[in-house]
Amino acid sequence: MYSDFNIQEFTQQLQNSCAKAQTKKFVKNETITTYIKNRNQICILKDGLADLVRYDINGNKTIVETLKADDVFGEIFFPVKTNNELFVVAREKCEVVYFIYDDILQKCTRGCKFHEILNSNLLKLILNRTISQNIRIELLTKRTIREKLQSYFASLTKGGLSRSFKIPLSYTDLADYLSVDRSAMMRELKSLQEEGFITKDGSKITLKY
Amino acid sequence: MYSDFNIQEFTQQLQNSCAKAQTKKFVKNETITTYIKNRNQICILKDGLADLVRYDINGNKTIVETLKADDVFGEIFFPVKTNNELFVVAREKCEVVYFIYDDILQKCTRGCKFHEILNSNLLKLILNRTISQNIRIELLTKRTIREKLQSYFASLTKGGLSRSFKIPLSYTDLADYLSVDRSAMMRELKSLQEEGFITKDGSKITLKY
DNA sequence: TAAGTTTTGTTGCAATTGCAACAGATTTTT
DNA sequence: AAAAATCTGTTGCAATTGCAACAAAACTTA
Numbered sequence: 001m002y003s004d005f006n007i008q009e010f011t012q013q014l015q016n017s018c019a020k021a022q023t024k025k026f027v028k029n030e031t032i033t034t035y036i037k038n039r040n041q042i043c044i045l046k047d048g049l050a051d052l053v054r055y056d057i058n059g060n061k062t063i064v065e066t067l068k069a070d071d072v073f074g075e076i077f078f079p080v081k082t083n084n085e086l087f088v089v090a091r092e093k094c095e096v097v098y099f100i101y102d103d104i105l106q107k108c109t110r111g112c113k114f115h116e117i118l119n120s121n122l123l124k125l126i127l128n129r130t131i132s133q134n135i136r137i138e139l140l141t142k143r144t145i146r147e148k149l150q151s152y153f154a155s156l157t158k159g160g161l162s163r164s165f166k167i168p169l170s171y172t173d174l175a176d177y178l179s180v181d182r183s184a185m186m187r188e189l190k191s192l193q194e195e196g197f198i199t200k201d202g203s204k205i206t207l208k209y
Numbered sequence: 210m211y212s213d214f215n216i217q218e219f220t221q222q223l224q225n226s227c228a229k230a231q232t233k234k235f236v237k238n239e240t241i242t243t244y245i246k247n248r249n250q251i252c253i254l255k256d257g258l259a260d261l262v263r264y265d266i267n268g269n270k271t272i273v274e275t276l277k278a279d280d281v282f283g284e285i286f287f288p289v290k291t292n293n294e295l296f297v298v299a300r301e302k303c304e305v306v307y308f309i310y311d312d313i314l315q316k317c318t319r320g321c322k323f324h325e326i327l328n329s330n331l332l333k334l335i336l337n338r339t340i341s342q343n344i345r346i347e348l349l350t351k352r353t354i355r356e357k358l359q360s361y362f363a364s365l366t367k368g369g370l371s372r373s374f375k376i377p378l379s380y381t382d383l384a385d386y387l388s389v390d391r392s393a394m395m396r397e398l399k400s401l402q403e404e405g406f407i408t409k410d411g412s413k414i415t416l417k418y
Numbered sequence: 419t420a421a422g423t424t425t426t427g428t429t430g431c432a433a434t435t436g437c438a439a440c441a442g443a444t445t446t447t448t
Numbered sequence: 449a450a451a452a453a454t455c456t457g458t459t460g461c462a463a464t465t466g467c468a469a470c471a472a473a474a475c476t477t478a
Contacts, residue, residue: 054350062350064343077339119328126335130286133342134273140349141263141271141388143466144434172455179350181436186457188434202456352436354465381425390466395427397464411426 010121011046011097021099026090033098035075035086040101042074044125048094051173053087063177065136066091066169072125076101140179145188148178153198153207164206171203219330220255220306230308235299242307244284244295249310251283253334257303260382262296272386274345275300275378281334285310349388354397357387362407362414373415380412 011021023046026032032050033043045067052065052073064086067073073088139151152174156165167174171189175182192198199206220230232255235241241259242252254276261274261282273295276282282297348360361383365374376383380398384391401407408415 054347056351060352064346064350076336078343079340119332123328123332123335126332126339127285130335130339130342133339133346134287137273137342137345137349138263140346141273143269143388146434170455171457179352182456183437183458184435187459190457379425380427391426392428392467393465396429399427 010118010125011044013118013121021097023095023097026094026096028090028092030090030094032088032090032094032096033074034088035078038075038079040076041098042072042076042101042122043088043096043098045069045071045073046095046097049091049168050094051089051091053089055085061176062179063169063173065132066177070125070128071132072129074098077129145178145180145185146192148180149185149188149192152178153205156205157207163208164204167203167205219327219334220253222327222330230306232304232306235303235305237299237301239299239303241297241299241303241305242283243297244287246284249285250307251281251285251310251331252297252305252307254278254280254282255304255306258300258377259303260298260300262298264294270385271388272378272382274341275386279334279337280341281338283307286338354387354389354394355401357389358394358397358401361387362416365414366416373413376412376414 011023026048033041047069050067050073051063052067054062054064056062065071065073067088078086135155139148139155142148142151153165156167157163169177171186172182175185178185189198189200193200196208198208220232233241235257242250256278259276259282260272261276263271263273265271274280274282276297287295344364348357348364351357351360362374365376366372378386380395381391384394387394398407398409402409405417407417
């Protein structure tokens with residue numbers, strides 16, 4: 001994982017460069033952006049938590065991504081028109097930096113001294129993003145709710161160090177994130193407890209054996 | 210979509226740079242790479258088709274990604290140890306360019322004149338990759354087999370232009386790609402025909418209505 | 419071309435999952 | 449502090465999906 005990355009520094013670089021980055025603040029439940037046009041906008045969550053959310057025709061909500069500080073998002077990653085609208089919603093108070101991709105890439109092939117550093121930082125950022133996407137894909141390809149839960153729990157144990165953790169989402173949201181029915185998920189959680197695989201106390205889960 | 214990308218040119222740049230890129234050829238069904246170590250290796254499929262495949266403990270096969278010319282893959286995108294091994298297998302004759310990420314990023318911050326172009330090309334490549342990952346995630350978050358099929362078909366119509374297309378996978382592989390049971394998928398395909406949504410002739414599908 | 423292998427198409431049955439609905443608990447808003 | 453909204457936990461029932469199994473078709477390899 002390429003975590004040798006300083007978002008503060010990067011933001012400053014962006015602002016000093018030709019890219020004209022802007023910063024905005026959002027309160028809880030505020031919509032940060034909607035994916036409708038293809039503006040080639042790249043956003044970086046400087047601080048806070050947010051969700052990329054989709055509603056389908058049947059009203060099913062899916063949390064497509066959960067975003068934390070330093071995560072990138074933006075329309076540029078979804079240039080194909082989908083039938084469903086995508087929203088990024090602040091889960092808590094957020095600070096977002098945004099800029100236009102073309103300003104970084106097309107413009108200033110010479111001249112701007114920050115250009116190269118920007119590019120390589122952006123690369124790191126997007127690389128980290130594809131890694132979390134892969135973890136998400138792994139989870140979603142699991143066939144059963146049980147396997148999805150176990151896969152999700154595994155991702156919270158930070159490499160097996162902590163067998164006890166607090167779920168950072170409500171159970172309602174977790175179901176939307178695993179893309180399964182909430183009641184079916186609750187049932188499965190109950191089975192996991194009854195069979196002795198986990199202990200559950202509110203949002204605190206402990207993995208047994 | 211950033212398709213203004215010439216793989217031949219890029220390969221040449223790689224070979225001229227300090228990155229020491231190598232090219233290898235593979236025959237059908239040959240294993241191109243296995244994800245076990247964290248070698249920070251990046252591979253580019255120069256020519257041919259390949260699959261990124263995972264087998265879980267129960268022997269279920271999942272096609273995690275289908276790769277075509279110009280697609281990137283490699284361990285660098287899966288640095289977290291998963292319980293399941295991942296393989297990249299040639300679906301047909303393939304040509305693969307591979308190099309080590311650190312050679313591009315850490316080394317030669319000055320001096321190598323190709324460095325900047327490389328970086329920006331790599332960025333484009335990875336950006337295209339995250340786009341296809343998003344499409345994949347959208348497909349996998351669909352709740353029913355029917356919706357998954359429709360979502361997959363939609364991605365084959367190239368923006369709604371062609372209502373008729375040939376499925377580039379066997380139905381067995383398609384089920385592994387949609388992450389569903391094959392017989393259940395076949396049943397659903399039959400229903401889609403009976404209800405008049407599609408016409409099916411071997412691997413050729415035509416969308417009606 | 420014959421034998422072997424893989425894929426397709428199909429079905430019955432069991433298990434899993436989704437849907438709808440509701441009461442109680444918790445949180446947020448007024 | 450009361451009212452409103454959201455979340456949790458639960459259940460019965462229906463629909464969907466997975467599993468196992470098999471024959472026929474298509475494809476590969478010897």
